[in-house]
Amino acid sequence: MxxxxxxxxxxxxxxxxxxxxxxxxxxxxxxxxxxxxxxxxxxxxxxxxxxxxxxxxxxxxxxxDRLSPALDGETRWVEGRVSGLPQNGEGVVRFELTDSRSRRTDLPRQLRLAWYDGPPVNSGERWRLAVKLKRPVGLLNPHAFDYEAWLLAQRIGATGTVKAGERLAPARWAWRDGIRQRLQAVDAQGRTGVLVALVLGDGAGLSREDWQVLQDTGTVHLLVISGQHVGLLAGLVYLLIAGLARYGLWPARLPWLPWACSLAFVAALGYGLLAGFEVPVRRACLMIGLVLLWRLRFRHLGAWWPLLLALNGVLLMDPLASLQPGFWLSFAAVAVLIFTFGGRLGPWPWWQTWTRAQWLIAIGLGPFLLVLGLPISLSGPLVNLLAVPWISLVVLPPALLGTLLLPVPYVGEWLLWLAGGLIDWLFTGLALVAGKVPAWVPAAIPLWVWAIGTLGAFLLLLPRGVPMRPLGWPLLLLLVFPPRPVLPEGIAEVWQLDVGQGLAIMVRTRHHTLLYDAGPRLRGLDQGERVVLPALRKLGVKALDLMLISHAHADHAGGARAVANGLPVKRVLSGEPADLPGELQAEGCESGRQWTWDGVNFQLWHWPQARDSNQNSCVLQIEANGERLLLSGDIDTHAERALLASPLAVPTDWLQSPHHGSRSSSSMALLNVLQPKAALISRGQGNSFGHPHPVVIERYRHRAMDIYDSAQQGAVHLQLGRFEPPRSMRQERRFWRDPPPSGK
Known part of the structure; x- marks a missing residue:
C-alpha cells in the first residue's frame, strides 16, 4: 500500500x-x-x-479558464465580487474579483486587478468595473520567480487595470476585512502591519524594509506564511493540555489525548478561517489533522505515514500546489525532521533537540532553496532558535486573544498593544542581525553540481557513525564554491533582461561586466531592485566594472540606485549625468571613447546637439570577433541621422531597437546603413505607448530581420562573437506558458 x-x-x-x-x-x-x-x-x-x-x-x-487571446488588451465592463483582502498602497489598490462576468463575453472566473488612484475597495463588495484585460503573463528572467506559474496555481485567469467603476452592493460576509480594519486602528506601537500579517496572514502592510529584514534572517515563515501560524497554535493547544494532564490538573474523567488532539484541530481550523483558509492554510490544516489522527490511533505505523497521507491529500485536493515554492519547502522541512529524528538512538536533552532541529533543517532545505532560486539566510538557524519560541509562546497568544477580545473595551486593545511592543523588540534584534549578516543570494549552478551537493546534504543528515558521512561536508561545500564556466577571449555574453516598459542589458566578457541601463522605477515599483539586481546575482556577477545609463528617464535610470546599493560599481557613465542621483557620481558620455575588455571592443557615441533627454542617450557599440551589437537607448530619427555620420555607422548584426520600437525611431536610413540582421525590443506587455509601432515592425520585416521582443519572449540571451541565434526564456517550455512566437 x-x-x-x-x-x-x-x-x-x-x-x-x-x-x-x-x-x-x-x-x-x-x-x-x-x-x-x-x-x-x-x-x-x-x-x-x-x-x-x-x-x-x-x-x-x-x-x-484563462483569458482568450482575442480579448488581450481589450477593455470590457465586468461585474463581480471582491474576494480576499484588497491591498492599498502607494496610490494603487490591488484586489481579486471572483464570479466575474461580462455581457456577451466569456471571462475567467477570477481576475487580479489594479486600480491606480482608485477609491477604497473592501472585501465582499460587488462592483461594476471598466477593465483593460490582460492575459496572465509575467516577466521572465533567468532563475527568477515565475509569476505565471503563481497565477495559474491561484486559479487567476486574467489580470487587468481598472479604468472606472461603480459599487453595486456593499460588503457581505466580509468579517476578515472588518477585523483587519479594527486591527489597523489599534495602537500596536508602530507594528500594525506585522500584527495584521501574524493574525490574518496578510503581508500587504509590511514595508520593504520589514520584508528585507525577514528575508535576511530567515524568519519570513514566522510572520507571513499563515500555515506556519496554524501549526504553532495547534501545537500550543496540544502541549497545554498534555502539560495539564502530566501535572494532574486535567480532569481525570476526561481522557487527555483525544481531547488534546480534538481541541488542537479545532484551534487550527479556527485560526485557518481567520487567516482566510487559502491554499497554504488548507494544506496546513490537512497536515495537522493527519498528524493528530496518527498520534491518536496509528502511531504504531511510523512517522512517515502521516506525511505521505498529507502529501497525497494536498495534491489530490489541489494538484497545482506543486507549482508553488512553499509547497516544497513545507513538506521538505517535515521530511528532514522525520528522517533525522526518526533514526536516532535514545533521547536528547530538549535544548539539544531544539538546536539540532534548526541546523538540520538549514542543511536539508539548502538544496531546495538553491533549486527554487530563493535567498539563503546564513543567520537563520541561530535567529530561529529564539524567534520561533518568541513568536509562538510570547507574541501569538496576546495577539490572537486580543483580536478575540476586541469587542471588550480596553482589554483587546491593551493585549494588541502588548503584542505590538513584543514584535517591535523582536524586529529591533532582527534588524541588528540583518545589518551584520544579510541573506546570501547564490549564483545559479549546473544540475550536476546541485545533485552532488544534495547528496552531501543527505549524508550529513544520516546518524553519526554511518560510513562516508564525513564526505557530506566537501560535497555540500560544492554548492557554495561551484566551478564557474569561463568565457573565452573575444566573446561577450549578452542578456537583455525582461523589465517591462524599460531597458536593462548586461554585457559580460571573460573578466569584466557592464550594465547598460538599470530598468524602470514607476509608482514605487523598482525593477532595478526586483529584477535587475537579483538577475545579476543569479548570473554570478559580483561587481560591475561599468554601469552605463543611457539617459535619465525613469524607464532607463530608475533602477540605478538599487543596483548601485546592491553591488559594487566601479564607474557610472551617462548621457545625462547631472540628472542622475548624486550618490551615483556619474560621468559624462564622451563620443569616440574606446576600450577593449578581454578581446571585445567597446565604443561610445553621444550627440552634442541633443535637444531633449531621448536624444541625449549614450550609444554603445560592442564588437566581438567581428559580430556587432548597437545599444541605442532612446535616440530618435534626428539623433539617428547624426549617428550615421559617426564611426558607428557600419554594418551591425544586432540592433537594440531605439526607443522600444517607437515610430519616431528606427528610420529606414538607419536600417539601410547598419543592415542589422536582428532587433532586440525591450518593452512592457500592452504598454500605453503602443510600443513597438506597427510601422517599425513592418520596416524590420521588410528587411527580413529577426525580432526578439521581451514582452513575447522574456529575457533574451546571446553570445556575441559566436554568430549563433540567441535563446529566450520562453523557449524553455513550461505547460503554463504560452509558446514563443516566431522570430520573424
Whole structure:
C-alpha cells in the first residue's frame, strides 16, 4: 500500500516538470490503462497513471479558464465580487474579483486587478468595473520567480487595470476585512502591519524594509506564511493540555489525548478561517489533522505515514500546489525532521533537540532553496532558535486573544498593544542581525553540481557513525564554491533582461561586466531592485566594472540606485549625468571613447546637439570577433541621422531597437546603413505607448530581420562573437506558458 501511495504522489508531482500537457484523449486514457493494470498487481504503475491523469485534468481546467487571446488588451465592463483582502498602497489598490462576468463575453472566473488612484475597495463588495484585460503573463528572467506559474496555481485567469467603476452592493460576509480594519486602528506601537500579517496572514502592510529584514534572517515563515501560524497554535493547544494532564490538573474523567488532539484541530481550523483558509492554510490544516489522527490511533505505523497521507491529500485536493515554492519547502522541512529524528538512538536533552532541529533543517532545505532560486539566510538557524519560541509562546497568544477580545473595551486593545511592543523588540534584534549578516543570494549552478551537493546534504543528515558521512561536508561545500564556466577571449555574453516598459542589458566578457541601463522605477515599483539586481546575482556577477545609463528617464535610470546599493560599481557613465542621483557620481558620455575588455571592443557615441533627454542617450557599440551589437537607448530619427555620420555607422548584426520600437525611431536610413540582421525590443506587455509601432515592425520585416521582443519572449540571451541565434526564456517550455512566437 505504501508503494502505491508513493507512486500516486509521484504521478501528481510529475505535473510540475511537464513542458507541455498531454492531449486530452491521452490523460483521459490514463485511468483506463491504470484500471487494466490492477488485475496484474502492477499497483505502482496504475497509481502513477491515476495521479498524473488527475493532475493533468486540473491543469487543463485551469488553463481553459484563462483569458482568450482575442480579448488581450481589450477593455470590457465586468461585474463581480471582491474576494480576499484588497491591498492599498502607494496610490494603487490591488484586489481579486471572483464570479466575474461580462455581457456577451466569456471571462475567467477570477481576475487580479489594479486600480491606480482608485477609491477604497473592501472585501465582499460587488462592483461594476471598466477593465483593460490582460492575459496572465509575467516577466521572465533567468532563475527568477515565475509569476505565471503563481497565477495559474491561484486559479487567476486574467489580470487587468481598472479604468472606472461603480459599487453595486456593499460588503457581505466580509468579517476578515472588518477585523483587519479594527486591527489597523489599534495602537500596536508602530507594528500594525506585522500584527495584521501574524493574525490574518496578510503581508500587504509590511514595508520593504520589514520584508528585507525577514528575508535576511530567515524568519519570513514566522510572520507571513499563515500555515506556519496554524501549526504553532495547534501545537500550543496540544502541549497545554498534555502539560495539564502530566501535572494532574486535567480532569481525570476526561481522557487527555483525544481531547488534546480534538481541541488542537479545532484551534487550527479556527485560526485557518481567520487567516482566510487559502491554499497554504488548507494544506496546513490537512497536515495537522493527519498528524493528530496518527498520534491518536496509528502511531504504531511510523512517522512517515502521516506525511505521505498529507502529501497525497494536498495534491489530490489541489494538484497545482506543486507549482508553488512553499509547497516544497513545507513538506521538505517535515521530511528532514522525520528522517533525522526518526533514526536516532535514545533521547536528547530538549535544548539539544531544539538546536539540532534548526541546523538540520538549514542543511536539508539548502538544496531546495538553491533549486527554487530563493535567498539563503546564513543567520537563520541561530535567529530561529529564539524567534520561533518568541513568536509562538510570547507574541501569538496576546495577539490572537486580543483580536478575540476586541469587542471588550480596553482589554483587546491593551493585549494588541502588548503584542505590538513584543514584535517591535523582536524586529529591533532582527534588524541588528540583518545589518551584520544579510541573506546570501547564490549564483545559479549546473544540475550536476546541485545533485552532488544534495547528496552531501543527505549524508550529513544520516546518524553519526554511518560510513562516508564525513564526505557530506566537501560535497555540500560544492554548492557554495561551484566551478564557474569561463568565457573565452573575444566573446561577450549578452542578456537583455525582461523589465517591462524599460531597458536593462548586461554585457559580460571573460573578466569584466557592464550594465547598460538599470530598468524602470514607476509608482514605487523598482525593477532595478526586483529584477535587475537579483538577475545579476543569479548570473554570478559580483561587481560591475561599468554601469552605463543611457539617459535619465525613469524607464532607463530608475533602477540605478538599487543596483548601485546592491553591488559594487566601479564607474557610472551617462548621457545625462547631472540628472542622475548624486550618490551615483556619474560621468559624462564622451563620443569616440574606446576600450577593449578581454578581446571585445567597446565604443561610445553621444550627440552634442541633443535637444531633449531621448536624444541625449549614450550609444554603445560592442564588437566581438567581428559580430556587432548597437545599444541605442532612446535616440530618435534626428539623433539617428547624426549617428550615421559617426564611426558607428557600419554594418551591425544586432540592433537594440531605439526607443522600444517607437515610430519616431528606427528610420529606414538607419536600417539601410547598419543592415542589422536582428532587433532586440525591450518593452512592457500592452504598454500605453503602443510600443513597438506597427510601422517599425513592418520596416524590420521588410528587411527580413529577426525580432526578439521581451514582452513575447522574456529575457533574451546571446553570445556575441559566436554568430549563433540567441535563446529566450520562453523557449524553455513550461505547460503554463504560452509558446514563443516566431522570430520573424
Amino acid at each position: 505504501r508503494t502505491g501511495m508513493m507512486a500516486l504522489a509521484l504521478g501528481l508531482l510529475a505535473l510540475r516538470f511537464l513542458p507541455v500537457l498531454p492531449p486530452v484523449w491521452l490523460w483521459l486514457l490514463m485511468p483506463v490503462a491504470g484500471l487494466m493494470l490492477l488485475p496484474f498487481r502492477t499497483y505502482p504503475a496504475a497509481f502513477f497513471l491515476f495521479g498524473l491523469s488527475w493532475a493533468c485534468a486540473h491543469a487543463q481546467w485551469a488553463l481553459d
